[in-house]
Amino acid sequence: MNRERGGQGREAGTALAHLHAVILAGGRGTRFWPLSTGRRPKQLLRILGQRTMIQETADRLTPLVPSERRWVVTGTEHAVEVARQLPSLRSAQLLVEPEGRNTAPAIGLAARYIAARDPEAIMVVLPADHVIRDPAAFQRALAAGAQAAALHPVLITLGVPPTRAETGYGYIERGARAAEFEGQVLYEVAGFREKPDSDTAARYFAGGNHAWNAGVFLFRAGIIEEEIAAHLPELARELRDPDLMLPGDRGARALAEVYRRVPSISIDYGVLERSKRTWVLPVDCGWNDVGSWSALGEVRVPDSEGNVVVGEATVLDSRNVLVHAAEGPLVALLGVEDLVVVSTRDAVLVCPRARAQEVRKLVEELERRGRQDLI
Amino acid sequence: MNRERGGQGREAGTALAHLHAVILAGGRGTRFWPLSTGRRPKQLLRILGQRTMIQETADRLTPLVPSERRWVVTGTEHAVEVARQLPSLRSAQLLVEPEGRNTAPAIGLAARYIAARDPEAIMVVLPADHVIRDPAAFQRALAAGAQAAALHPVLITLGVPPTRAETGYGYIERGARAAEFEGQVLYEVAGFREKPDSDTAARYFAGGNHAWNAGVFLFRAGIIEEEIAAHLPELARELRDPDLMLPGDRGARALAEVYRRVPSISIDYGVLERSKRTWVLPVDCGWNDVGSWSALGEVRVPDSEGNVVVGEATVLDSRNVLVHAAEGPLVALLGVEDLVVVSTRDAVLVCPRARAQEVRKLVEELERRGRQDLI
Numbered sequence: 001m002n003r004e005r006g007g008q009g010r011e012a013g014t015a016l017a018h019l020h021a022v023i024l025a026g027g028r029g030t031r032f033w034p035l036s037t038g039r040r041p042k043q044l045l046r047i048l049g050q051r052t053m054i055q056e057t058a059d060r061l062t063p064l065v066p067s068e069r070r071w072v073v074t075g076t077e078h079a080v081e082v083a084r085q086l087p088s089l090r091s092a093q094l095l096v097e098p099e100g101r102n103t104a105p106a107i108g109l110a111a112r113y114i115a116a117r118d119p120e121a122i123m124v125v126l127p128a129d130h131v132i133r134d135p136a137a138f139q140r141a142l143a144a145g146a147q148a149a150a151l152h153p154v155l156i157t158l159g160v161p162p163t164r165a166e167t168g169y170g171y172i173e174r175g176a177r178a179a180e181f182e183g184q185v186l187y188e189v190a191g192f193r194e195k196p197d198s199d200t201a202a203r204y205f206a207g208g209n210h211a212w213n214a215g216v217f218l219f220r221a222g223i224i225e226e227e228i229a230a231h232l233p234e235l236a237r238e239l240r241d242p243d244l245m246l247p248g249d250r251g252a253r254a255l256a257e258v259y260r261r262v263p264s265i266s267i268d269y270g271v272l273e274r275s276k277r278t279w280v281l282p283v284d285c286g287w288n289d290v291g292s293w294s295a296l297g298e299v300r301v302p303d304s305e306g307n308v309v310v311g312e313a314t315v316l317d318s319r320n321v322l323v324h325a326a327e328g329p330l331v332a333l334l335g336v337e338d339l340v341v342v343s344t345r346d347a348v349l350v351c352p353r354a355r356a357q358e359v360r361k362l363v364e365e366l367e368r369r370g371r372q373d374l375i
Numbered sequence: 376m377n378r379e380r381g382g383q384g385r386e387a388g389t390a391l392a393h394l395h396a397v398i399l400a401g402g403r404g405t406r407f408w409p410l411s412t413g414r415r416p417k418q419l420l421r422i423l424g425q426r427t428m429i430q431e432t433a434d435r436l437t438p439l440v441p442s443e444r445r446w447v448v449t450g451t452e453h454a455v456e457v458a459r460q461l462p463s464l465r466s467a468q469l470l471v472e473p474e475g476r477n478t479a480p481a482i483g484l485a486a487r488y489i490a491a492r493d494p495e496a497i498m499v500v501l502p503a504d505h506v507i508r509d510p511a512a513f514q515r516a517l518a519a520g521a522q523a524a525a526l527h528p529v530l531i532t533l534g535v536p537p538t539r540a541e542t543g544y545g546y547i548e549r550g551a552r553a554a555e556f557e558g559q560v561l562y563e564v565a566g567f568r569e570k571p572d573s574d575t576a577a578r579y580f581a582g583g584n585h586a587w588n589a590g591v592f593l594f595r596a597g598i599i600e601e602e603i604a605a606h607l608p609e610l611a612r613e614l615r616d617p618d619l620m621l622p623g624d625r626g627a628r629a630l631a632e633v634y635r636r637v638p639s640i641s642i643d644y645g646v647l648e649r650s651k652r653t654w655v656l657p658v659d660c661g662w663n664d665v666g667s668w669s670a671l672g673e674v675r676v677p678d679s680e681g682n683v684v685v686g687e688a689t690v691l692d693s694r695n696v697l698v699h700a701a702e703g704p705l706v707a708l709l710g711v712e713d714l715v716v717v718s719t720r721d722a723v724l725v726c727p728r729a730r731a732q733e734v735r736k737l738v739e740e741l742e743r744r745g746r747q748d749l750i
Contacts, residue, residue, distance in 0.1 A: 034707065314740050329703065329719065330749060332409065332737045334726035336714070341725055344704065348718045350725055351709035362707045365689050374705060 012182070015150035016143060018120045020221075021065040022110040025054055025074040025082055025128035026100050030363040030375065031292045031356075034347035035324060037375055043128035044081050046326055047290065048299060049310060054128040055085055060135040064142055065124070071095060071114065072128070073106040098256040104270040105262045107217075108228050108239045109255075115221040116245060122149045123224065125217040125267075131299045133286025141283035144184035145218035148279065152179065155227060155272060156186065156218040159211025159280040160287045165201040168291065170194050170213035170268060172280045179279075189278040192268065211280060213268065214287050224271070231274045238262050293340040293349075294356040296322040311343075322353060346374050387557070390525035391518060393495045395596075396440040397485040400429055400449040400457055400503035401475050405738040405750065406667045406731075409722035410699060412750055418503035419456050421701055422665065423674060424685060429503040430460055435510040439517055440499070446470060446489065447503070448481040473631040479645040480637045482592075483603045483614045484630075490596040491620060497524045498599065500592040500642075506674045508661025516658035519559035520593035523654065527554065530602060530647055531561065531593040534586025534655040535662045540576040543666065545569050545588035545643060547655045554654075564653040567643065586655060588643065589662050599646070606649045613637050668715045668724075669731040671697040686718075697728060721749050 029042050036042045043054045051059065054072070061070060067088040073095045074082045083094060095109055107125055114121045124142055132138045145156050159172045175190035192213065196204060204210035219227075229236040238261055243254035263270075272278055288299050297320075300308045305319050311326030318333045321341065325331040328343030340356050342349040349359065363375050404417045411417045418429045426434065429447070436445060442463040448470045449457045458469060470484055482500055489496045499517055507513045520531050534547045550565035567588065571579060579585035594602075604611035613636055618629035638645075647653055663674050672695075675683045680694050686701030690708045696716065700706040703718030715731050717724040724734065738750045 034704075314737055314744070316736055316740060325723075328723075329409075330722045330746075332722055332724050332741075334724075334733055334737055335730045336725055336727065339711070339725065341723070343718075343723045345720075347705045347707055348700075348703075348716070348723050349707050349709075350711055350714065350716055352711065355710045358709055361691055362689055362709055365691060366707075369689070371705075 012143065012147050015122060015146045016064065018118055018150070019065055019122050019124060019142075019146045020069045020071060020114050020118070021061050022107065022114070022123050022125045023054065023057055023070065023072045023128045024103060024106055024125060024215075025072050025078065026097060026106060027127075027129055028075075028100070029129075030360045033359050033363050033375065034344045034349055035327060035342060039077070040081070041078065041129075042290070044078060044085060047310070047324070048131065048296075049326075052085055053130075053290070054082065057126060057128050057130070058086055060132055060138060064139050068093075071110055073097060073110055075100055096252075096255075098252075098259045101259060101262050101264045103267040104228065104232055104265045105235060105239075105259070107224060107267050108232075108235055109244075111221040111224050111228075112239050112244065115225065119222065120150075121221040122146050123217075123219060123221050127215045127289075129290065130214070131286075131288040131290050131295075133288070133299065135285070137283060137285040138287075140182065141184055141281055141285065142218070144181035145186070145281045147181045148179050148186050148281070149218045149220055149223075152279070153223050153226075154178075154219065154277045154279045155224065155275055156279045156281050157189070157272065158214045158216040158218075159282045160214045161282060161284050162205045162210065162212055165198065165205040166212070167195055167198050167201045169289075171196060171201075171204050171210040172213050174209050174211065174280055174282070184281060184283070186279045186281045189272075189280050192273045192278075194268075211282050212287075214289075217267070217272075218281070223277075227271050227275050227277075232263070232265065232270045235262050235265075235270075292356040293322060293324070293342065293359065294353045296324065296340075297353065313341075320353065387518065387522050390497060390521045391439065393493055393525070394440055394497050394499060394517075394521045395444045395446060395489050395493070396436050397482065397489070397498050397500045398429065398432055398445065398447045398503045399478060399481055399500065399590075400447050400453065401472060401481060402502075402504055403475070404504075405735045408734050408738050408750065409719045409724055410702060410717060414452070415456070416453065416504075417665070419453060419460060422685070422699070423506065423671075424701075427460055428505075428665070429457065432501060432503050432505070433461055435507055435513060439514050443468075446485055448472060448485055450475055471627075471630075473627075473634045476634060476637055476639045478642040479603065479607055479640045480610060480614075480634070482599060482642050483607075483610055484619075486596040486599050486603075487614050487619065490600065494597070495525075496596040497521050498592075498594060498596050500590075502590045502664075504665065505589070506661075506663040506665050506670075508663070508674065510660070512658060512660040513662075515557065516559055516656055516660065517593070519556035520561070520656045522556045523554050523561050523656070524593045524595055524598075527654070528598050528601075529553075529594065529652045529654045530599065530650055531654045531656050532564070532647065533589045533591035533593075533662075534657045535589045536657060536659050537580045537585065537587055540573060540580040541587070542570055542573050542576045544664075546571060546576075546579050546585040547588050549584050549586065549655055549657070559656060559658070561654045561656045564647075564655050567648045567653075569643075586657050587662075589664075592642070592647075593656070598652075602646050602650050602652075607638070607640065607645045610637050610640075610645075667731040667734065668697060668699070668717065669728045671699065671715075672728065688716075695728065 079096045171193040173190040175188035238258045309323045313323045313331040324342040454471045546568040548565040550563035613633045684698045688698040688706040699717040
């Protein structure tokens with residue numbers, strides 16, 4: 001540890017010069033219907049305000065990762081819109097998956113391309129559709145994590161201190177203290193725990209030894225490739241296909257071939273949970289995965305009546321309502337409570353805040369009715 | 376009475392041949408916002424389904440009053456739309472008021488034009504924006520009322536048997552039995568009572584001697600002119616202006632002059648309540664004045680969950696909701712109760728059914744914000 005802290009200045013600069021960001025933008029998601037649809041998933045929407053979620057994700061990498069070291073993995077159907085929303089991204093940095101195969105193939109593919117560009121590359125992998133209310137704290141964590149990844153052959157996961165006994169997230173159990181960079185302490189991972197039952201979640205929350213898995217990872221490109229080779233050898237073999245690096249259509253055809261064969265599996269389940277060299281970097285940065293419309297009430301400051309409005313609304317004599325009317329007709333509320341109301345040009349959603357998680361039921365019902373145009 | 380019943384067949388034919396309908400379509404109204412606006416008041420809207428309320432009002436006159444004996448009184452700003460919605464109406468039958476002056480001038484003006492066309496004319500005056508669920512019963516009442524008006528120099532008001540102790544309507548107290556035509560009994564009016572307090576309304580409802588004033592009147596054109604002359608002499612004098620009968624612009628200019636001077640007063644307050652020769656014709660015809668969005672639940676048959684949908688909606692796990700989405704985005708509801716939800720291209724309304732009467736508060740708020748484009 002002394003060595004690390006002593007050499008900090010020069011090593012930090014070296015690590016950061018090799019830091020590449022990989023934004024995972026493959027999500028489809030119906031939980032933000034009617035704003036999100038198959039054509040426009042959550043990460044491409046202005047759910048919170050002026051910028052889309054992928055734009056906010058890219059914005060908060062500045063100045064840590066300049067745009068020439070940012071990569072985006074997305075699907076065919078969203079590539080054009082991603083490029084439009086991130087105009088400084090060069091086309092070579094947009095990795096277009098022919099079909100969704102969960103996070104392990106996406107990260108493996110990015111590692112292959114990035115390692116070809118920079119053999120010393122450190123990758124920070126991050127979802128395109130989360131909110132971070134304290135970007136400075138987030139950047140300090142990334143800087144520390146990049147240095148740790150430069151010096152140690154480990155897979156680092158950002159861990160968010162729980163603020164409630166949430167049963168919907170994955171938890172990381174903290175083990176022995178492993179390292180410290182710029183005041184940020186990293187720990188060995190004692191275990192990953194997927195979505196616990198409520199008693200277990202309450203215990204994790206009370207114990208203080210568990211963190212939420214925010215889906216943000218740091219590692220050297222070469223290390224994640226080694227770990228994929230160890231735990232997902234089939235995927236590693238496919239990703240070694242030399243044709244993948246061909247330019248233009250030939251590379252795209254090779255990728256389509258590879259993706260027909262690779263398993264659909266998450267990096268958490270496929271690699272992290274099986275790896276022996278995982279660290280966790282706890283960071284309190286106001287993280288929110290914005291999992292449903294009810295998150296509007298967590299990531300925006302409500303008015304004195306508890307109401308949150310994105311877009312234009314007239315709200316009279318109402319309390320604790322969440323309104324999104326930025327892309328549809330004005331919303332006018334009188335005398336209602338605890339509702340989510342979302343308007344778009346095509347559809348209007350009204351449901352209780354407590355049931356915002358169930359919005360997919362409406363999407364399923366519309367699908368049954370053959371209203372694919374709306375979903 | 377014997378004489379009337381004996382001569383029924385021939386006299387009925389004579390009376391009906393002179394029956395003219397006057398549809399009052401001057402209303403503005405904000406109670407159906409956001410569907411109704413200054414530009415498109417309630418009577419010009421498809422609040423209940425495929426036809427607008429003025430179209431349904433005209434439809435239910437068929438075959439009793441053919442289109443050449445139908446007249447519509449409306450305002451300058453709505454004349455073009457009325458003509459569009461009632462294409463069989465000739466322009467001479469569209470009486471365009473330069474400004475709204477309540478019902479007495481509108482009816483007096485119509486009487487003047489109709490009497491000039493047919494000195495024996497009998498007028499049935501009816502609002503353009505009410506619902507009648509039993510048009511056959513309504514037509515039987517009109518036929519009987521027309522015969523009564525042909526034979527008696529009286530002002531007849533249709534009286535609707537109350538179905539609740541409503542405080543928002545005017546009531547007519549029934550006096551002595553006056554006549555009977557085709558099984559329909561008419562009574563002298565013992566008194567008109569405007570919007571009673573709730574105790575009085577409860578008494579009226581329990582007593583069975585009071586009827587709601589539906590705003591539908593029957594009288595000879597000459598008789599209403601006599602009564603206007605007796606009780607509103609100033610209005611009668613203005614309406615005698617010979618220039619009113621000039622064709623084209625000259626007639627319109629005379630009307631504008633006259634309307635600058637006539638009092639703004641209702642036929643109920645200005646004439647009926649003061650007249651000594653008023654009859655009431657009770658008729659149970661499923662009348663509803665559709666006073667606010669909550670009326671959707673009265674004039675349409677709800678589904679098994681108590682929900683009423685006009686237009687397209689997806690309603691899951693919800694009860695007693697009233698939805699109007701015929702002119703705006705699809706409405707999707709999950710887990711809500713007792714709400715009114717209305718979508719248009721410009722605005723979405725959400726409020727409890729019990730507060731639908733207060734929608735004007737939202738309109739006032741939008742007015743304060745300078746959003747005249749929406750109201």
